[in-house]
Amino acid sequence: MKNTLSINLKFIVSLLLSALLAYAVGIYGNLPWWSFVITNCIVAIAIVQTPGKAFLSGALGVGLLWLILAFVIDAQNQHILSVKVANLLPLKGSFIALIAITSIVGFLLGGLSALTGSFVRKA
Amino acid sequence: MRLLPFIVSAVATVGLVAVLNTQLPIGATKSPRLGYFLSPQQGFWKNAEKVSTNFDASIVANELKGNVDVYMDDRLVPHIYADHDEDAYFVQGYLHAKFRLWQMDFQTRVAAGRLSEIAGADKLSIDRFFRRLGMVYGAEQTEQYINEHNPEMKATVDAYTAGVNAYLKQLSPEDLPFEYKLMNYAPEEWTPKKTYLFLMFMSYDLTGRSATADLQLTNTRDFLGYDLFDKLYTNQQDSLDPIIPKGTAFAKPSILPVKPAGSDLAYLKKQDPNLAVNKISASPEAPDKNNGSNNWAVAGSKTKSGRPILCSDPHLGLNLPSLWYEVQITTPTHSTYGASFPGSPAVIIGFNDSLAWGVTNAGRDVLDYYELKFKDSTQKEYWFNGAWQATSNRQEIIKVKDSADVVENIAMTHWGPAMFDAHYQNPQSKGRNLAVKWTGHNPSTGVETFYKLNRAKNFDDYLKAIALWKCPGQNFVFASKSGDIAIKQQGNFVARWDHQGDFIMPGEDTTYDWQGIIPNEENPMIKNPERGFVSSANQKSVDATYPYYLGTAGSFPLYRGISVNKRLRSMNQITAADMQHLQTDNYNVFAEVARPALMKFIDPSKLSADAQRMVKEMTQWNLYNNEHEKGITIFKLIWDSVEDAVWGDELAGSPIPLTKPESFILLDQMNKDSNFSVADDIRTKDKVETLKQQVNLGVENATKKLLDLEKENKLEWSAFKATRVLHLTKIPALSRMNLPIGGGVNIVNATSENHGPSWRMVVHLTDEIEAYGLYPGGQSGNPGSPFYDSFVDYWAAGKYYRLLFLPKQKLVANERTKWHIQFKTA
Numbered sequence: 001m002k003n004t005l006s007i008n009l010k011f012i013v014s015l016l017l018s019a020l021l022a023y024a025v026g027i028y029g030n031l032p033w034w035s036f037v038i039t040n041c042i043v044a045i046a047i048v049q050t051p052g053k054a055f056l057s058g059a060l061g062v063g064l065l066w067l068i069l070a071f072v073i074d075a076q077n078q079h080i081l082s083v084k085v086a087n088l089l090p091l092k093g094s095f096i097a098l099i100a101i102t103s104i105v106g107f108l109l110g111g112l113s114a115l116t117g118s119f120v121r122k123a
Numbered sequence: 124m125r126l127l128p129f130i131v132s133a134v135a136t137v138g139l140v141a142v143l144n145t146q147l148p149i150g151a152t153k154s155p156r157l158g159y160f161l162s163p164q165q166g167f168w169k170n171a172e173k174v175s176t177n178f179d180a181s182i183v184a185n186e187l188k189g190n191v192d193v194y195m196d197d198r199l200v201p202h203i204y205a206d207h208d209e210d211a212y213f214v215q216g217y218l219h220a221k222f223r224l225w226q227m228d229f230q231t232r233v234a235a236g237r238l239s240e241i242a243g244a245d246k247l248s249i250d251r252f253f254r255r256l257g258m259v260y261g262a263e264q265t266e267q268y269i270n271e272h273n274p275e276m277k278a279t280v281d282a283y284t285a286g287v288n289a290y291l292k293q294l295s296p297e298d299l300p301f302e303y304k305l306m307n308y309a310p311e312e313w314t315p316k317k318t319y320l321f322l323m324f325m326s327y328d329l330t331g332r333s334a335t336a337d338l339q340l341t342n343t344r345d346f347l348g349y350d351l352f353d354k355l356y357t358n359q360q361d362s363l364d365p366i367i368p369k370g371t372a373f374a375k376p377s378i379l380p381v382k383p384a385g386s387d388l389a390y391l392k393k394q395d396p397n398l399a400v401n402k403i404s405a406s407p408e409a410p411d412k413n414n415g416s417n418n419w420a421v422a423g424s425k426t427k428s429g430r431p432i433l434c435s436d437p438h439l440g441l442n443l444p445s446l447w448y449e450v451q452i453t454t455p456t457h458s459t460y461g462a463s464f465p466g467s468p469a470v471i472i473g474f475n476d477s478l479a480w481g482v483t484n485a486g487r488d489v490l491d492y493y494e495l496k497f498k499d500s501t502q503k504e505y506w507f508n509g510a511w512q513a514t515s516n517r518q519e520i521i522k523v524k525d526s527a528d529v530v531e532n533i534a535m536t537h538w539g540p541a542m543f544d545a546h547y548q549n550p551q552s553k554g555r556n557l558a559v560k561w562t563g564h565n566p567s568t569g570v571e572t573f574y575k576l577n578r579a580k581n582f583d584d585y586l587k588a589i590a591l592w593k594c595p596g597q598n599f600v601f602a603s604k605s606g607d608i609a610i611k612q613q614g615n616f617v618a619r620w621d622h623q624g625d626f627i628m629p630g631e632d633t634t635y636d637w638q639g640i641i642p643n644e645e646n647p648m649i650k651n652p653e654r655g656f657v658s659s660a661n662q663k664s665v666d667a668t669y670p671y672y673l674g675t676a677g678s679f680p681l682y683r684g685i686s687v688n689k690r691l692r693s694m695n696q697i698t699a700a701d702m703q704h705l706q707t708d709n710y711n712v713f714a715e716v717a718r719p720a721l722m723k724f725i726d727p728s729k730l731s732a733d734a735q736r737m738v739k740e741m742t743q744w745n746l747y748n749n750e751h752e753k754g755i756t757i758f759k760l761i762w763d764s765v766e767d768a769v770w771g772d773e774l775a776g777s778p779i780p781l782t783k784p785e786s787f788i789l790l791d792q793m794n795k796d797s798n799f800s801v802a803d804d805i806r807t808k809d810k811v812e813t814l815k816q817q818v819n820l821g822v823e824n825a826t827k828k829l830l831d832l833e834k835e836n837k838l839e840w841s842a843f844k845a846t847r848v849l850h851l852t853k854i855p856a857l858s859r860m861n862l863p864i865g866g867g868v869n870i871v872n873a874t875s876e877n878h879g880p881s882w883r884m885v886v887h888l889t890d891e892i893e894a895y896g897l898y899p900g901g902q903s904g905n906p907g908s909p910f911y912d913s914f915v916d917y918w919a920a921g922k923y924y925r926l927l928f929l930p931k932q933k934l935v936a937n938e939r940t941k942w943h944i945q946f947k948t949a
Contacts, residue, residue, distance in 0.1 A: 026164030029297030033162040034140045051128070069163035077171035081301070081907030085167055087856035088305075102161045102168070105143065109158070112136040119129035 011057050014047045018061025018110060036062055037113040044117025051118045058114020063107030070102045146307055151245055155305050170301040170907040178942035183949055186213055186285045191946040193218070196927050197939045199902035199910045202451040204931045209282040211452045212468040214946055216286025219448060220313070223465035223904040224290070225300035226444040228310050229851055231317040231466060234258050234324035239523040241308045247521065247529060254519040254531050255542045256334060258327065261564045262319040268566030269315075276571050280315045283468040287313035301906050302852065319567070321466035326563040328410045328439070329595035332678070333490035333624075334542075334559065335409035336782070338551035340675065341626040343781040347773060349393040355773070355784040355801065358676040359667075361791060362716075364688045366598060366610060366664040367647045368654070376670035378618040378639040389629060391622060413868060413878050414439055415680060416483035417687060417706070419658035420602040420610070422651065427696045431602035432887045434702050435472050435481020436880040438873045441848040443858060443912060445900030447471075447882045451928060457578040460928040462882045462898065469573040472882060474894060474928075477580045478603035479886035483659045485596035487616050488674030490563070491623075491637075493538045493630025495556040502534040502544060505556075508632045514541070538630055539564055550779045558630055560637070562594040562615045569593065582607045582650065589613045590643050598659035604888045610657035611648035612664045616641045619672040641671055656691045660684040660871075676785055682869040686712040690871075699887045699895060705871060706883050707921035709748040713786065713869040714758050718742070720793040721761065724818035734826040737761070748872075749865040750841040757838075759867075760828055762786070765821030769801065769814070840865055846874055848899050848915060850906070857906050859899075864919040872921075883923065895923035 021043065022036030040062065044054045074082045074095055082095035091097040143158030160166040178195050189206040191214050196202065201218050205211035219227060232238055236253040238246035253259075269276050291310060303309060327334075344352045363369075387393045418435040426432055439446060447462040450470065461473015472481050498504040504511040514534035521529040534541040538558035548554050568591040575588030581603060589599045589611060596614025601607070617624065618639040628635040647664040649657055662684035663673055673679070689712070690705055722742065727735050737757050744754020766789055774781045792801075793814065812820075829838065837843050846864050850857035866872030866879065873879050879899075887893040899918040903910035917924070927939055934940055 023164070026162065029165055029295045032144075033159040033165045034144065037136060037140060066161075066163050070168055073163060073168045073171050076173040076175070077907060078174050078909075080174070080909060080911075081167065081171040084856045084906050088854060102163060105158060105161050109136065109139060109143070112132060112139060116129060116132040116136050119125050119132060 010047055010049055011053055014043055014049060014054070014057035014114070015061045015064075017043045017047070018058050018114065019065040022062045022065055022106075022110070034109065037109055040110055040113040041117035041120075044114040045120045048121050049118060051115055054118030055111040055115040058117075059107045059111030061114075062110025063103045066106030067099065067103035070099045074099060153243075153307075156307055160304055165297045167301055167304055167907070169297050170304070170905055172903075172905060172908040174909050176908075178944065181945045181947065182217070183947050184213070184217075184289050185949045186282075186289060187946060187948045190948065192931070193944040193946065194934055194940050195942040195944065196937075197941050198449075198913070198924060200449045200451070200927070201944075202453070202927070202929075202934050202940075204453045206455065208454050208456055209278055210946075211454050212279050212282040213286035213289070215450060215452065215463065215468055216283040216313070217290045217946075218286075218450070219463075219465040220287040220290035222902060223444055223448060224294075224310060225302040226851060226904050227287070227313070227317075227321070227466045229302070230324060231320045234262075234320040234327070235317075236519065236521060239521055239529070241306060241524060243524040244526050247523060250521050251529070251531060251547060253327075254521065255533055255540060255547055256327070256331070256559060257540045257542070257561065257564050258320065258323050259519065260517065260540060261326070261561075261567075262316055262323045264564060265319040265322070265567045266316050268568075269570075273568070273571065276568075276574065277315075279468050279574060280318050280570060283318065284313050284315050300904065306852075318467050318570070321464065322567060322569055323563060325464075326567070326595045329414055329484045329597075330487075330489050330561070330563060332410045332412065332414075333488055335551065336675075336677065337490070337492050337625065337627060339780065339782045342551055342553070342777070342779060343774075344392060344626060346777050346781055349391055351773065351801075355770070355788060356675070356677075356782070357788065360663065360676055360679070360681055360787060362681060362685065362787070363663055363666065364685045365662060365666050366612065366657075366659045366684070367649050367666075368652065369666045371649070371665075373647075373665070373669050374645060376618075376645060377642055378671075380618045380620040380623065380638045380671065382620040382623070383634045386635075390626065390635065392626075411440060411878050412677075413680075413873065413875060414484060415486070415661035415683075415873070417658070417660045417683060417871060417873070418481040418483045418598065418600040418610075419656060419687060419691060420479075420600050420608040421691065421694075421697050421702075422608050422655040423606050425655040425691075425695055425697050426887075427698050428887065428889055430604070430888045431606060431608050432697060432699060432702050432885065433474070433479040433481060433600060433602035433608075434706055434885050435483075435600060436706050436883045437472065437482065438879055439881040441846070441877055441879055441881060441899055443848050443850045443900055443906075444904035445881065445898050447898045447900070449896070449898075449902065449926075452577070453931065458928075458930070459577040460894065460926060461884070462896070465904075467570065467573075469570065469577050471573055472884060473577075474886045474888075474892060475577060475579070476892065477605075478585065478601065479888060479892075479894075480576050480579075480585065481600045481884065482597040483600075484661055485598055485612050485614055485616075485664065486661050486674065486678040487596045487612075487614065488619070488624050488678065489594060489596060489615065489617060490559065490561040491617075492542075492557045492559055492627045493635065494627050495536060495538075495541055495558050495630050497534070497544070497556055500545060502532075502541065505534070505536055505541075506631050507537055512537070536630075537633075555627065557627060562617075562640075565593060565615065567593055581605065582609060585609070586611070598664065600657060600659065602886070602888055604890070604892075607651060608657050609648065609650040610659055612646050612659075613643065614646075616646065616671070619674075621672050623672060625675050645671075654692065658684070658687050658691060660687050676787075677782065680869065681787055682713040683871055683873065686710060686871050699885050699893055702885045703883075703895060703921070703923050706880065706885065707866075708871040709865040711746050711748050711755065711758075711867075711870060713790075714744075714746055714755070716794075717762060717786075717790050718746070718758060720790055721765065721818060724793065724815045725822060726815065726819055729819055730822060731826065733830055734822050737826050737829050738822060747865070748840055748867045748870050750839070750863055752840050752865070753838045755840045755867070756832065756843045757825070757829055760825040761822050764825040764828075765789070765818050768817040768821045768824065773801065840867075844876060846879070846919075847877055848912070849877055859912055859915050862915070862919045864921075883918070885923065892928055894926040894928060896926050897922075897924050
């Protein structure tokens, strides 16, 4: 019981830390857009979890961050740009598909980078 | 450390980052770097502007001499109030950049022949064309001239440049305009040369058609032989209603252009046999034939208020972001409102608190080709005036994305750059060595014309301002609060003899050189005419009694001018609303004459049932090119098919496109000579087709196409025409397609597929100026802004905005004023 709880706490802390650091490095447009890959890796090195959990916390950390950011921006923009980009990419004008793809990119890279970090320290 | 899983997952991570950080090929173009593009903190999402954005801002700029207040109204039009003129232009530059940065950068790249640098080898043919035409050369001439001779304009352009760069300096990478992220490149510093390059592009857009037309016309003449050519391409327009009313007496010309002896044979090729056709390579871009415009002014004697009303609607390519950006500029020296060019200081078409002005294209021929003889393939010497003369070499280096630089070595001659040579040919140049001589190459003082018009107080100021105008030749319409109206065709126009420069000219000596530029005083002008209005719609400015040759008929559309003048003559007690109705009028004056002419030759008893039905619908049409009319679609297709049937045989068999005779030629023939011999299809040796047979054949051919359109539900005019306002990259997702709007070629509302009234303006010169206007776009160039295309629907519907033109205190208090941007000195 205690064990599960601590693991869950670790998981949540990693997830939030991933999201927070990814957001922080994203503020600086002069840094490459993929800077969160590094911070995610560091989080996974610092907070030891099983590779599976590390992947998931990193993936959800960045994936949810990107989902929420894209969703909020899109709502405030009333889909003006997302519909155009979704016609361009092409996603048949579906802003939902565009938000989904955005968060999947964040999810995959967030997960893979955390997974990589998790292998640095033996789980 | 678990080495193997680490390596595997590290490789997967790096690999995915690398793929998402690369532009992947899709067909001929490339994708954005997807990871970057989709990143909500750096990519395109950052350009999705909050619909409720507050544009209030406070900006510190060391370059300013004093503080500047900018108030943005509800349409995002800035009203600039500055204590110093240069500060106003600094702020104009800053705002142009803030709202239109990518467009300014892109358009000057096109003009400079630098598209390949961002788009790759695909665009090389466009870049080479502009380099070899001398676009950069011309901009350099202007820059040098202004730097040396015109400190006031230099200061103006420098202040504007500093404003653009002040915006660039504070721009963070994540806030780059959308298109940079899409195409994956970055903006560069603005320079005065870019402003001059932009103005060169306007010169090209409005006078550069000769760069293509002269070659095509030469080839058409060579192909048909002079006699037939002369018949089909006559410059005589019987129904012409010129800008300067017929019968006006012109001053004695100060230059008498003399046609060179022997030119009938040597130049017009009255007996020349067909020339051989060489191997072909790439083909250039030609400006739209319909680049033109309407403008007019009615005197107080014809208006309800007793005050003049001035109208101007330039017809250009319809693009997003728009060529135009509305602005009010108020300083202690002047207060002006109108449409400005992102890329250039001042207002281009607009009004101030004393007067209003507008422009249409003059259409005069100011670009010629001269054929050169080089001594050898080095092109270091060419034969001129009986001796081998040295050329100088101009090197243009074109950078190409993902590829090696391309170097253009251009031989510079007495005439200008040797545009076509062994290294650069197109299907129309046929391997000739051709130098191009163009008034666009000369230093331009165009910025000063607008600078002075912005400040003009009366007719004399207007004349002084436009006297500086050289290229592209324009018809400047004028009206003042004091009651004057006027129109003057102004530019550097060549004093031509008949047909000089219609075709490629011999360039081995000065025999065919320009014999002078017509003095400004002899350019066509009319002030306060008795009829109470002045107007222009790109028709010939003068009748045949004018002492100089204007150019070929193809450069002077006939019918809009007839429409406008007919309406203005009949109108009285005119209001601003009446003028809006005239600008958006869809009456087809060409069809009014051409439909009965067609009907004279159509024999319904010989037509198929479908063709009869189509002809019936056409005859019942009300002659308006309105959105839902089907008759105009039928008329257009029938007319085009008849032209194809009549001219098709003469022009067939040429491996390169030839110039089609103007519509008025066939129409005139139908009206006066039903035994028109050209009607005969010369391909059928054993029979002689009459015009009647050709017309009925045309109707049947058109009917086939019409039935297809009917099935696709595209018979209604707006569905057939499918007017679109295209993003500059032509990407449909960023464009406005299939707009519900009528009009078309030959119509006052000159809206065709991707071309038409790019800024509609009506100015009533009452004490407090009453002005209306709009353009098919929006003040923001950002596709993610609600202001990107906010005027488009209103424009299509033929509606207008009342323009806010007020002194500072009144504007601040106005309910339409929404935001305040403060510019402060440090």
